[in-house]
Amino acid sequence: MEKNMTYKTAVSTNGSAPIMTANGVDVYYGKKQAIKNVSLDIPENQITALIGPSGCGKSTFLRCFNRMNDTIDSCRISGDIKFAGQDIYDSKVDVVALRSRIGMVFQKANPFPKSIFDNVAYGPRIHGLSESKDHLEDIVITSLRRAGLYDEVSDRLNEPGTSLSGGQQQRLCIARAIAVDPQIILMDEPCSALDPIATAIIENLMDSMKEKYTIVIVTHSMQQAARVSQQTAFFHLGELVESGDTESIFTNPAQERTQNYISGRIG
């Protein structure tokens, strides 16, 4: 998309412009602080992996990007997160519009209990993205193609989305997120419930998707982070310990804690 190019304002360390920047972000659940002063740039058209042991706050941090934490009553956020130069926590920001620009795929595949077609068509429908029935069908088919699912389901678009296998369901959720044409896709451990084959399919898919979308993925698997991402950020106990080039994080980490985690001594 051409208009994405105009957002290139800052230049990050690894050459690509950050489409999203977090600066001094703190997140509290009630009195407990889950994220402590985290700053991170998300470069455009790349895959950024957030890694770290369970409970380190990586999912919480991910959910700040599309304000999904708003749905949790006890959650408070300070600091600023900018998307294309705009503070997303500004009172003028429409959360609905924000979430249509920043899609999300969850840990557990969560298709609606509707047909495959309706699952993908739901986003375009509520945002009024299609001009006609044919156009909507077009969007659905394109999205399913991009998610690498179309060939498997082309003859049963009217069957329930929940009838698919786990890996297919997750790709259906990716297709559903793509259908609203977002710029960023947040993925919260998308492969943690899948077998290695389904995981490989989704990893390949992510690789091909990064040309069009910016992806931020939370993962438990360091191998996965190493395989798919260009940038990696390591979280521990709510802090961002280290971030940078995936290759350098895994081969030559600057911090001892990172070293310990990737070599399996903590976590």
Next chain:
Amino acid sequence: MPDYLLTTSPQMAKRHKRHSRFQWYGRVAIAISISFMVLMFTAIFARGLGAFQKTMIGVDVEFAQSVIDPQGTRVQVDLKQANYKPLILTGLQEVVPDATERKARNRLYKLVSGGAVFDLGERVAANPNMIGTTKRVWIAASSEVDLYIKGKIDENLDEAVRRLKDQDIAWVNQLKAEGRVKKKFNRVFFTSGDSRAPEMAGILSAALGSFFSLLVCFLIAFPLGILTAVYLEEYAKKNRLTNLIEVNINNLAAVPSIVFGLLGLAVFLNFFNLPRSTPLVGGMVLALMTLPTIIIASRSILRSIPQSTRDAAMGLGASKTQTTFHHIVPLAMPGMLTGTILGMARALGETAPLLMIGMVAFIVDVPKGVTDVATSLPVQIFLWADSPEKGFVELTSAAIMVLLMFLILMNLFAVYLRRRLERRW
């Protein structure tokens, strides 16, 4: 190595014993509750089944023009209100010629239902060509004769404590010997309202009263309950105020129903001056009573819908309201409907609050709307159970059977709805 792992050690034997003992406790408990149910149903059926049949007496009636319509005007009202009593009596006397004195004639006439004259009036009005002919008509027997024919009066009892005397029994047997006594399906029970005479009393006005009350109850309680539950569960912030509301809703569910009746009396009747003894007010009181049940059931259903469904919709940029009404409410609907129907089934069996707002009257007319005076099924059962005539014993059990049937139907409908609408996720 010894093979003690495979043999039963003393501790293991103890555990097995405890296991089987517990199973037996459970089985005994189930057996006891089932036997109580069987006892209850047998008692009700044994008493009530008879009420679905009623005894008729065949009388040859001469529809004499001179008695029914001396002027020959054929005016409907006059035909209905003509004096049919002597015609019936003459017919009876043909079979029982010995009843000639006034007293005996009166006793003889008492063998047939007091409603027989109205019945004949209706028949003649519907078909005036009958006038001038002699026809055998089957008219309802009195409740006492009915009970005797069904074998529910003990002939060996001292005559003084029987309402049906030896002479009456002899006459009935005489009629029976001539083939003039038969039992037929008791249509009156399903098509008429209450009556002082058991053989003319029916359940229709009470059933319709219950139906109209439940209709009003549903129209008020369902939308209010669902909206409250959805708002509290999906929109409201969890704070002290919502906590307080929640606690009070739970408290309301435990308030004895008669208190709701008193509330209805004070507020709906005395303050708003709504019509007394009507299904409108009855339904409103039942709605108050059912609301907490519906709210609690609906909230627990909403809470059981996985957060991932909300996340999925919110993550796509659906607003709170879109998420709620496109996804959450449709998923919760079968459960909420089931909760509502079960709440309504409870309301159907409720008596106490209706007593307070005056739905406990002797209602002969069948109500045609929510503002007509009416009673309800459980209240009718109460009224009949309280009546001294022996014939009402049968009717009480029969009415209980009808009420139970409605309850079972409602529960089956709830199951059907749940099966039909349920979607898996």
